[in-house]
Amino acid sequence: MNMIEVEGLTRRFGDFTAVDHISFTVGKGTVFGFLGPNGAGKSTAIRMLCTLLRPSEGSARVVGFDIIKEQDEVRRHIGLVAEKIILYDQLTAEENLSLFGRLNNLPEEQIKQAIDKWLGRLHMEAWRKHRVGTFSTGMKQRINVARALLHHPDVLFLDEPTLGLDPQTTHAIHEFILELKGEGITIVLTTHDMVEAETLCQQIAIIDQAKIVALDTTTNLKKLLSGDNTTVIDVEIANFNEPMLSQLKSMESIASVTRSDTYRVRIHTRNTDNIAPILSALSAMGASVRAINTVLPTMEDVFLHVTGREIRDKVAANVPSVGGHRWRGASRVR
Template sequence: MNTPNPAGNAIVAEQLVKHFGDVKAVDGLDLTVPFGTVFGLLGPNGAGKTTTVRILTTLLRPDSGRATVAGIDVVKHPDEVRRVMGLTGQYSAIDEYLTGLENLSMVGRLYHLPHGYVKERSAELLERFSLADAADRPVRTYSGGMRRRLDLSASLIGRPSILFLDEPTTGLDPRSRQQMWEVISDLVADGTTVLLTTQYLEEADQLAEKIVVIDRGHVIAQGTSDELKTQVGGDRLEVVIHSGSNLDDASTALRALADGDVSLDAVTRRITAPVSGGSTILVEAVRALDVAGVSLDDISLRRPTLDDVFLSLTGHAAEEVAADSAKPTRGRGRARKGAE
């Protein structure tokens, strides 16, 4: 395929805007992804991740702003962009009546690749993704994890230098997710530039070198996972209150020790407070809670996770929002006209 200029950036977006009716799905988004990196686009449902990916992969035209992939303008030369990139969407975009092999060879032929190459490459990918045994079975007999791997294989058939993965592990069981992670890590070792969207903070933490956090259509923070955690600062004191004790008493006691806002989850009876002062704070916390007459199930001190980053940046937890804007009124694969 086309060899991109290694000096430039793989993906650049400048002030992208996309509305759906009154909803601003993408609202002045900027993005720069260097070649050869794994870039995580992190945010809750409705943050604009999918819309951004759809613009970058030529499936949607932005209302305004500019974007290039491998230096090629996505609005002016969509066909050339399609030649250098691969896309694996949120839902497996494969034909379930065709076999795994037929799916790959169809996509290879539509990439306009030579017949012999498509044959060889399909066999290689099926082998690599542990699908060789299922190659001649219709896809409708595949498990969810197998479908995702086949979908990913289809995106890789033309050896794209830039790969877009839109929530590649959403809906997968933990084992399949682990497998996907391994596959993605291999790709990166291979030099492919990957833009990955996810609502799983753990996933971004594990795979992406650089993370951009977006909310309501624009970037609210970016950096490496460590940088983001440092940005939030300090440690986290996490306390689980015994069911016999009063949650409000406990949070009042902890608020006095915290550096910032204390968050409280009434269901799990968990209180999280940003703190500093290392292990001595643990002792102080236990003493304060004891004075308040609160008994504990658990208490711990930890480094901030990306969840904490999200909470401190947006004022709400990632998963909370995900649950609120629970999507699909329109069935699989057609969330495109929704807010995201």
């Protein structure tokens, strides 16, 4: 059963298209990731699915409810961890959670149980009566996640859930997301962190300049690279020199050779997974080979492959300035 069905969803702010006809489905109990640089349209897409933003075009159903016509039903079944932490600094953890429990129409008894449960699971029980303003970012994010889960949503939206967190909290949140998935909660997250996407998601939509440029399982996306039967190996040669480099480059079974440093080269094979000819050639050249590693492609390589850019290179290149849109009554940057 599909928990989310998106068809041609589009959002424009003035002349600027933030999300351009995206379509996808998310199955129950899976983790779906939007991967892309800042300003690619990830947050805008999530905000539309959470009924915080009206689509300019297209439609979507979340837990079977239309995001335009059945907003209240959608809201009842989703939890949102947005980019900014949705908690009041002046209130205690418990007061914050109670407030949102009540806004979600939970009975008092159930609110109490839910607070006990989630604070316990997120190891925040001791901080229950403390004001959120005194917490570290990591602690706030844990309470924030508890808030989103309080009413047992079917779908949990996480917009950059580990942005700016220390590795420890990041790890804890990753573990927690996987636990939730195991409990049948469907999770949609955005990230620009390749490792995060790879660790957590079954399905990834690579989003770049408002469009989904690749959409598949993590494994299949990686096969995009190895689909033409390319093997990538790193070779470390003690007596490496220029003639060896040119000799390798001239070989039929080698697609490309790049020198990583004085002793190391990365070799992409051409239409073969047999590296024996390369090894014999190296041996014939008199190369003293110290190490050979087969390199598995990462999401970073996939992103590079489908967008032609490294993710770090383009931060918000297509995001207009805030001022440019403010007076059209549709500010893009919240």
